[in-house]
Amino acid sequence: MSQIANSFQEAQKAFLILKQQGSQKRVAFLKEIANQIELLREDLIPVAARESHLPVGRITGELGRTLGQIMLFANLVEEGSWVDAIIDHSDPDRKPAPKPDIRKMLRPLGPVVVFGASNFPLAFSTAGGDTVSALASGCPVLYKAHPAHPETSRMVANAIKAAVTVCGMPEGTFHHIEGGIDTGQELAAHPLAKAVAFTGSFKGGKALFDACNKRETPIPVYAEMGSVNPVFAMEAYLNENLVAAANTYAGSLVLGVGQFCTNPGLIFVPKAHEKAFGNQVVSQLKEVAGAPMLHEGICNTYHQALKELAASDKIEWLLTTEASQVLTGNPSLAKVKASDWLSEDAFQEEVFGPFAIMVVYESIEELEKATVKLKGQLTCTVWGDSTELSTNKDFLNLVEEKCGRLLFSGVPTGVEVGHAMQHGGPFPSTTDSRSTSVGSSAISRFVRPVAFQDMPEELLPEELMEKNPLRILRKVDGVFIR
Secondary structure, three states: OOHHHHHHHHHHHHHHHHOOOOHHHHHHHHHHHHHHHHHOHHHHHHHHHHHHOOOHHHHHHHHHHHHHHHHHHHHHHHHOHHHOOEEEOOEOOOOOOOEOOEEEEEEEOOOEEEEOOOOOOOOOOOOOHHHHHHHHHOOOEEEEOOOOOHHHHHHHHHHHHHHHHHHOOOHHHEEEEOOOHHHHHHHHHOOOOOEEEEEOOHHHHHHHHHHHHOOOOOOOEEEEOOOOOOEEEOHHHHHHHHHHHHHHHHHHHHHHHHOOOOOOOEEEEEHHHHHHHHHHHHHHHOOOOOEEOOOHHHHHHHHHHHHHHHOOOOOEEEEOOOOOOOOEEOOEEEEEEHHHHOOOHHHHOOOOOOEEEEEEEOOHHHHHHHHHHOOOEEEEEEEOOHHHHHHOHHHHHHHHOOEEEEEOOOOOOOOOOOOOOOOOOOOOOEOOOOOOOOOHHHHHHHEEEEEEEOOOHHHOOHHHOOOOOOOOOEEEOOEEEO
């Protein structure tokens, strides 16, 4: 039996135990994962920084985010109402037929395959949001490590395994698996896999999605893939805020060397402010030194994408630079007329790195045409004053259809970890716009509703017992009560 087949067998055995455990066992487990990772802090941060080429300050902040994310799910499970418990009591005297007792709640799916991301070696990796939300739901995880930060991944995996031991969780609760593309394909194809979570390229995510839909038993694939996260700057807003807006935009564009999935790689600017806005952004970008990208593959892809765009005679380059050393990603900015942007699909493809296209539009009608043409996005940002926003509701309605998160101030590169966050949008930004990979709602990806009809009280999950021992919020006969 192969390592992967054996891991799935252990994971399935663990699942049958996990789904019967009380929620407090999972709460203790999640908190212990956070504790074990915290114990690694001094050793983990320099390793993650070295492998990812990210500065220590960034990794330190990401570690805090990772720990906070784990505690968010621990608190969610501890409160308990996330299971969406619904009870309809029986009515034996109902005519013409008696009404049965039916109780429904969300239950875990089974073993989940998680693929780590390269750009967040902690927060979207071994103990990242996908892994933790799956574990919080009661699902075992088979984690496919990203080859860009192998030692970081092993260290965090060992912390999770230590938590498994300390908390007496089943041995197959978590598996850390290393390998290449073939390994990933084998994981996704295994018949015991019940869901896949992925963060990465469109090519990789779409391949997984297609493969899992061709299985004898298809399974859901929650793939976060590509997004250019357009910013729509309106004229009156820029009349009052041009310099500040341009500076903010430039800072967002180069954050993390442009290697965020929410990087704002497309900005629509009115013709009246074309020159001033472009010049201000360029002045800010020139102050930013090129920095190492995550790995050679990403760096090569970035520079190749710029070369391909440079072949177009419709683009004007406001700032273009060549890599000064291996792995270096330097900021670049291009400009194109909205009419030309509308004619070229390539102009809205993601370029992963510190690059943006500034699209110059001449009217709100032209902006609406561009919005209709946009593919699905993780985020869209609209900068407009109160009058512009209130008089262009049709435009805003169009923008809403294109994204999972719609911002009206600031920039999209900050993704708050909380209960209301939506980090997922229409295809091709993700494979399922109804889900999120950040925030407490991420847990819903790995559960399914199960109804228990006329089940004896002593056999019911605690969340559905008549006396409500966990004191969770439930809908009972159509009324929410605790």
